[in-house]
Amino acid sequence: MTATEPVAETEVPTRRITVTVNGERRVAEVEPRLLLAHLLRQGLALTGTHVGCDTTNCGACTVLYDGAPVKSCTMLAVQADGHEVTTVEGLGTPSELDPVQEGFAAEHGLQCGFCTPGMMLAARALLNRNPDPSEDEIRWGLSGNLCRCTGYQNIVKAVRWAAEKEAQ
Amino acid sequence: MYPSRFRYEAPRTLDEALALLAEHGDEAKILAGGQSLVPMMKLRFAAPGVLVDINGLEGLGHHEETPGGGMRVGALCRHVDLEHSTVLPGAQPTMAAAAPLVADPIVRTRGTLVGSLCHADPQGDWASVMLALGGSVVATSARGRRTIPVGEFVVGTFQNALEYDEIAVEAVVPAAQGARSGSYLKLERRVGDFATAGVAVALESVGEEVVRAGIALTGVGPATIAATEAAQTLVGSRLDPDVVDRAADLAAAVARPRTDHRGTADYKRHVVATFVRRILTAERAPAGAAA
Numbered sequence: 001m002t003a004t005e006p007v008a009e010t011e012v013p014t015r016r017i018t019v020t021v022n023g024e025r026r027v028a029e030v031e032p033r034l035l036l037a038h039l040l041r042q043g044l045a046l047t048g049t050h051v052g053c054d055t056t057n058c059g060a061c062t063v064l065y066d067g068a069p070v071k072s073c074t075m076l077a078v079q080a081d082g083h084e085v086t087t088v089e090g091l092g093t094p095s096e097l098d099p100v101q102e103g104f105a106a107e108h109g110l111q112c113g114f115c116t117p118g119m120m121l122a123a124r125a126l127l128n129r130n131p132d133p134s135e136d137e138i139r140w141g142l143s144g145n146l147c148r149c150t151g152y153q154n155i156v157k158a159v160r161w162a163a164e165k166e167a168q
Numbered sequence: 169m170y171p172s173r174f175r176y177e178a179p180r181t182l183d184e185a186l187a188l189l190a191e192h193g194d195e196a197k198i199l200a201g202g203q204s205l206v207p208m209m210k211l212r213f214a215a216p217g218v219l220v221d222i223n224g225l226e227g228l229g230h231h232e233e234t235p236g237g238g239m240r241v242g243a244l245c246r247h248v249d250l251e252h253s254t255v256l257p258g259a260q261p262t263m264a265a266a267a268p269l270v271a272d273p274i275v276r277t278r279g280t281l282v283g284s285l286c287h288a289d290p291q292g293d294w295a296s297v298m299l300a301l302g303g304s305v306v307a308t309s310a311r312g313r314r315t316i317p318v319g320e321f322v323v324g325t326f327q328n329a330l331e332y333d334e335i336a337v338e339a340v341v342p343a344a345q346g347a348r349s350g351s352y353l354k355l356e357r358r359v360g361d362f363a364t365a366g367v368a369v370a371l372e373s374v375g376e377e378v379v380r381a382g383i384a385l386t387g388v389g390p391a392t393i394a395a396t397e398a399a400q401t402l403v404g405s406r407l408d409p410d411v412v413d414r415a416a417d418l419a420a421a422v423a424r425p426r427t428d429h430r431g432t433a434d435y436k437r438h439v440v441a442t443f444v445r446r447i448l449t450a451e452r453a454p455a456g457a458a459a
Contacts, residue, residue, distance in 0.1 A: 012173070031173070032173075032174060032176030033170055033171045033172070033173055034170075054169050054210070055169075055207055055211075056203065056206075056207045056275065057360060059272070068277045069273070070274065071274050071275065073210075074202065074203060075202065075206065075278070076176070076202075076206070078176050078178070079221065079223065122274060129252075141273055142273075143273060143358075143359035143360070144271075144273045144274035144275060144276075145274070
């Protein structure tokens with residue numbers, strides 16, 4: 001059991017939640033105002049989920065919530081009670097990477113790497129819906145995720161790489 | 169950024185949710201998609217004492233046709249459901265055109281049409297679409313149920329006509345008087361940015377003659393703007409070029425844009441006129457030729 005300590009103040013109401021994170025059942029005691037991104041990063045020490053803009057723009061904090069991509073800075077941790085969350089840590093394992101991860105490595109789909117976890121989860125969700133996206137569809141599908149290095153060219157190639165691998 | 173402290177409630181039934189609103193009055197706020205409310209709470213523009221999360225309620229995720237070309241959209245129907253809807257493209261062309269343009273793909277996973285109407289942001293796409301379609305919001309409370317036309321529902325910037333004890337459970341589009349056509353166009357500097365300008369056009373025609381028309385404008389004033397005169401000039405017409413020009417000019421004339429980093433007021437008015445002309449010209453072209 002992992003507990004997220006509420007801030008040191010008396011009488012702060014908390015709520016016990018059970019969330020399946022990367023296939024593992026986790027229980028946490030959270031203040032309702034705790035954001036899902038912070039539960040993942042601080043409460044569960046899954047720091048692969050990055051917080052970029054903190055204003056619902058950049059998509060760096062994208063995780064899968066019951067399989068659908070969401071910006072975890074714009075959801076409350078309590079909303080994940082009884083739900084499944086997948087972070088970049090659950091996308092693949094070092095010995096068995098997700099094709100999207102392989103694609104980002106093969107096509108150099110990252111520069112500084114900050115947007116990468118969110119990009120990859122958004123790409124995973126896109127490919128789950130559309131296994132053979134065109135370049136346009138990839139750009140459109142990832143338009144909620146910003147890369148400040150502007151490395152979009154290779155990100156698009158990486159997603160195409162994953163699509164082609166999965167088609168084999 | 170963290171929201172202020174609040175009490176969180178996750179009712180399982182609509183009655184429970186309504187009881188919470190009745191109990192807490194203006195301290196309570198409904199959480200549906202949360203894609204506007206949560207950012208506002210983080211910025212402390214909103215600080216509700218009680219958050220009533222309705223995501224656990226059954227029977228609000230629908231969008232379905234109603235007899236005669238109408239539509240019902242439940243309070244938990246997400247933008248993404250409308251974007252990938254198999255019903256909308258044939259039944260509701262204006263809605264189908266708008267759905268992929270709302271916010272960005274990740275936000276569309278969570279955000280809802282009804283929530284967008286309630287948020288009453290002058291930048292909201294759905295308020296324009298529903299205004300052009302002559303749609304309404306169905307509000308429920310322990311006292312009963314009422315239907316509020318979108319034109320009366322959005323009363324100002326971020327202001328809607330709901331009472332504190334009411335929940336907007338559904339948006340409805342009335343039956344059509346003819347075959348539906350129309351579209352939604354939006355100019356934005358990048359996906360997810362506030363619109364420079366947006367235009368919704370909803371037409372109902374018998375043969376080539378327009379029998380009902382609605383035009384509404386996004387992001388060019390302190391609230392969603394109904395271009396009533398522009399729409400009225402189309403009724404009885406066959407969208408001949410002079411009528412289209414007149415409608416475009418009348419729509420631009422009711423826009424109230426402000427000059428900012430997205431463009432000058434004149435430029436935004438020009439965009440409005442161009443979008444009206446573009447949509448109407450495409451509608452007049454024979455089917456298949458509309459590009």
